[in-house]
Amino acid sequence: MDNVFLGPLKKFVTKIAGFLPNLFIGAILILIGLLIATLLRKMICRLSRLLNMDRISEKVGLTQILQKSGIREPVSWLVGNAVYWIVLISFVIMGLDALKIPAVENLLQEFWFYVPNVIAAAIILGAGYLLGNFLGRAALIAAVNAGIAISGLIGKFVKFTVFIMATTMALELLGIGEDTVLIAFAVVFGGVVLALAIAFGLGGRDAAKGYIDKMLLEKKEEDDDITHI
Amino acid sequence: MQAGFAKYFPDHNAILINSDGGSTDGTLEIVEKTAIDDFQPLLIDQRQNLLSKIVTPYHGIPGKGSAFRTIFQVAKELKVKACAVVDSDLRSITPEWIDLLIRPVLNRGFDFVNPYYLRHKYDGTITNSIVYPVTRALYGKHIRQPIGGDFGFSGKLAEFYLTKDVWGSDVARFGIDIWMTTTAVANDFKVCQSFLGAKIHAAKDPSADLSAMLTQVVSSLFMLMEEYHHIWKEVKTTTPVPLFGFEFSVGLEPILVNVERMTNMFSLGISELSDLLSDILSTECMRQLVEAGLSDPFVFGDELWAHVIYDYALACHRKVMSVDHILKTLTPLYLGKVASLVQDMAESNAHEVEERLEALCLAFEKTKPYLIKGWD
Structure with missing residues (x-):
């Protein structure tokens, strides 16, 4: 009986007993990390306010660059949160490392090799986000000035197309899906265009005819002789 | 223009400059070859001293501002007393325009002559709704056509324009007119207006994009606000500027508006x-x-x-x-x-x-x- 039940149980208990301190240390590390990250975020936000960081960044044009791309949060908030996440992730990694589980250790080792790709992917995502917002806004304004009724849709289409392209590139860099993501993107994108073409050409043939006729008629009617300058 | 010089400034040396942006419609040849042989029908007895012509392409960003820069440069090099610039698509220009744009500079000591036109009530809407009210409120001068396009100015002012580094901005395009007017007013040059009658120009370019045009003019206006904020903030009242020429009314062609x-x-x-x-x-x-x-x-x-x-x-x-x-x-x-x-x-x-x-x-x-x- 001893060999059948108690032996493995003892081994399991011994292993658990050996693992518990590591788990405890890991949990403590993550908790400490959470505490330090939260404290640092608060301190940085307060210090930034004391040092007038938001005003300075407005003066040097950093706020405007962020606003141009649709990020409206103050720079102090962004810095505080960036520090929060960097500290927290570092402590989570240390906590996982403290578990001394070979599989996790291997994963972490792989993770460190993976970090440059993660950073590059983050940069691509960030740039894609900024560029998507900028181009989306430019397309929206141009469409409104051209008198196109579905301007909002055009702006969003451009914005999300750029963002999806950036996401595809980032995922490919991370090795996720690779060809699958690219093919999925091509299929979805092509599908949307085809669906629109079919909808406009077949489903809404009469509507399309009416719309084009109206456009041509309006074009004739809307010509005026005003010289603006 | 030649008739204008001959009729009103026969004792002065004059030079006609065509600052060209790469015309392919024969403008260069027309300017070079066009000359008045018989001045009698124009009731001009005394022939002008000399009318030289310079036909030259300009450099820099394509646009009216870059073309004007070349003219300022020539004016500076030749140390001219007075200059007049006119748009190339004008259909209503008369010899009197030359007199009205140049004489206030030569005889009355003005540095900048703004045009004052008769325009249809729906014509020049950017001028009427933005440029005139803003320029007047900011700089305190009632200049009715700040972006009229046809100006007279002194050699001194042409030289002053060249000291400004604006030739890579919207000033080099549609922004040149408001820039010339504001620079003259804000820097205390003597400014007046001359009544030129009707302004009729060639049919508008259908490809001209309103949004781009508006952006260029307004961005120049706002850029000048940055440069001269210390001046316009102090201006509390507005005053009319002297107006030369005989005001008359003319019939204007109707304008379609949607x-x-x-x-x-x-x-x-x-x-x-x-x-x-x-x-x-x-x-x-x-x-x-x-x-x-x-x-x-x-x-x-x-x-x-x-x-x-x-x-x-x-x-x-x-x-x-x-x-x-x-x-x-x-x-x-x-x-x-x-x-x-x-x-x-x-x-x-x-x-x-x-x-x-x-x-x-x-x-x-x-x-x-x-x-x-x-x-x-």
């Missing part, structure tokens, strides 16, 4: 660009714009318009987003204001139109403290 299209564009802009406009305009301004869009008949008040333009100036000053994007969102609002003015002036004669524009200018002057407060 008000419905303009109000539709305004409504589209308000609904589709509301997120962006909320970043540019004050909350109160935005609320009033939405109300204006719902009004029937459509009314876009003068004070609201003044607030809109000042909010745009402030948004560019603070760079709340890309300046190009800020200014391009102005197009639908501008069309809304033009539609409102067209409706107001539908039955008005020339005198009543000027009274209407006077009211608009007063709204800009009254609202100026709002701009000054926001600027600081």
